[in-house]
Amino acid sequence: xxxxxxxxxxxxxxxxxxxxxxxxxxxxxxxxxxxxxxxxxxxxxxxxxxxxxxxxxxxxxxxxxxxxxxxxxxxxxxxxxxxxxxxxxxxxxxxxxxxxxxxxxxxxxxxxxxxxxxx
Numbered sequence: 001x002x003x004x005x006x007x008x009x010x011x012x013x014x015x016x017x018x019x020x021x022x023x024x025x026x027x028x029x030x031x032x033x034x035x036x037x038x039x040x041x042x043x044x045x046x047x048x049x050x051x052x053x054x055x056x057x058x059x060x061x062x063x064x065x066x067x068x069x070x071x072x073x074x075x076x077x078x079x080x081x082x083x084x085x086x087x088x089x090x091x092x093x094x095x096x097x098x099x100x101x102x103x104x105x106x107x108x109x110x111x112x113x114x115x116x117x118x119x
Contacts, residue, residue, distance in 0.1 A: 022057025025111020034118040041087035
């Protein structure tokens with residue numbers, strides 16, 4: 001399967017499981033309606049309706065689109081990594097029980113791992 005070309009910084013995060021600095025990504029404070037997609041393969045991942053302001057500096061979603069995101073044990077043994085279910089690109093981590101929303105789930109995603117399609 002052919003994937004999108006990535007910049008060196010995108011490769012550092014998406015392929016090598018890096019993290020962008022908080023409050024620096026283009027989508028952390030983004031408020032448009034639409035769908036967030038995987039930067040590497042264009043798979044739809046999150047609806048803007050699931051996005052909320054967690055105050056953490058990264059885009060936060062309390063739900064992913066059905067089947068779009070896969071959860072894996074993180075190498076640090078404490079967190080749960082989330083990746084695109086289509087291409088395996090690193091998105092960020094999922095946290096549960098924090099109480100930010102009624103679902104009490106926060107998909108904490110690197111902006112650089114995402115693209116956006118407005119409604």
